[in-house]
Amino acid sequence: MVQGSTDAADEKARPEVAVEIAGLNKWFGEFHVLRDINLNVARGERIVICGPSGSGKSTLLRCINHLEDWQTGRIVVDGIELNDDPRQIVAVRRDVGMVFQHFNLFPHLTVLENCTLAPIWVRQMPKRDAEAVAMKYLERVRIPEQAEKYPARLSGGQQQRVAIARALCMNPNIMLFDEPTSALDPEMVKEVLDTMVGLASDGITMLVVSHEMGFARQVADRVMFMADGQILEINEPKAFFAHPQHERTRLFLQQILH
């Protein structure tokens, strides 16, 4: 739907590769957190990234909208090369939506205001239009009736759906999900995953750090396994789960599937 809403000329100008990561290396102090990451994400592709904690998967995701800096290598997002130029960074961030593990909704704003803040101030959209867009996406995540409430009044699952709606309001081409369900109570995981499955069917490019293997099986085009800051294995979900090639992948899948 996001792609369908843009006109043909715009479509042609966009490269087929949504995210291009080449030779990426990052250190936290002495700690080599990302080691020579190379990854091309095609337009509309959905990639689920999994791996043990500390493997660098969240850090990798956060590099894509430059919430983290890196030392060597390059990242090109939608044809925009990320460097230290703040204008390039903002251009990428306008184009890339992000959903966080802990929602990070703005507690002093209502649900509706959370959703309209960036469209009004970054896209310079008139308030009324921004609210119409926000209501559209709040309906999409099935909580339009909570629009006037403050985030603290909502359950975790509702808050995360608001966070998804807030990101969608910027009409992003790419969505990053950083463990979107790991801070949720078990009974709320499904409502968030269902929302994400709905998004996936729209053809939006998605990179999801998650351990929800059922979700990966259902929507991922590719599943990627990371450990110790390296990509160890990338494969189509069917093959990934049926015949994991790397020893570490097998071990990891054994541990989380049972």
Next chain:
Amino acid sequence: MASDTFYLRQTPLVVLLPPRARAGVLGWLRANLFSSPFNIGLTAICVILIAWVVPPLLRFLLVNATWSGDRAACLPSADNPHPGACWAFVRVWLSYFVYGFYPIAQRWRVDLFFVALAFGIGWLAWLRAPRRDVAALYFFVVLPVLSLILLCGFPLIGLPGVSTVLWGGVLVTIVVATVGMVCSLPLGILLALARRSQIPVVKWLAVMFIEFVRGVPLITVLFMASVMLPLFVPEQLSPDKLLRALIGVAMFASAYMAEVIRAGLIAIPRGQYEAAQALGLGYWRTTALVVLPQALRVTLPNIVNVFIALFKDTTLVFIVGIFDFLRTIEAARGDPRWTSPIVSITGYAFAALFYFVCCYGMSRYVHGMERRLARRSG
């Protein structure tokens, strides 16, 4: 026979109302004053304290007080062997306490200023008032210009100039306190942001300013503003005494305010910055729309704390020869036609009452505001 490990509810429980609290005065008394031996002891001590302090105070302030007459009426006499407060003194000197030496014919301008200020404060403070954006515009743009024209004079429109040397009393106290508060908040915010800046020069300038101003007493700051400022500025441009004191007070309050607000900035989780950045908001918009509204809310009690301290610190401007409210009382009580211990005590009681009413008013208002904000995000 039921098993110990198995249980299955057969019928749902009825939804009940919560038990009613013990109602009535007696219930309240028992719960709040006599719930435990310790509490009973505290209650007894408080009753004794109140009985010890309040009746003499009321006797002095109201019952035995002298409401009119001259100095002699306030002295002990056969009718009134233990005279109370000499309110007659306050009545006679009241206009001096309020206006200082401001020319009598021009005092309506000060009254108008008070009204305009009270109107602005009321409009801003009333949270459900219509058009609070206009109120802010009025308070922060229109009112300062209007006040300047009213108080200093503008001969072109027929308002003769009044030198600030003649200002005094409540007028000076209110002007110094208001200017201090209105300047210290934005300056404090800027200093706090500068101190957290990534740019070393900005950061160190802020640190130096804050630490230097905070590290010396207000009296010293006032002296420096009063004595040193003229050394740097050409004589004909040298600002007048009151303005120099205003700058000193504003600088001093800003340094404290900066640290208070910095504490609020530190309290904002990183996730808030990241969420704002991920949406494409730049530094200033992240700060203005996401970080500051939350930081100011967290620090509201401390901000008011600084305001209250500042309000009382305005009394120190007397050190550079400015006649604030307290100084006018000092001057009046020394008048040989009135001087007596009772008159002095009355003067100070009046000053205490004035400062208390102002500070307690601020405190209560903000308390109400905090509760309102807490309801929103509870």
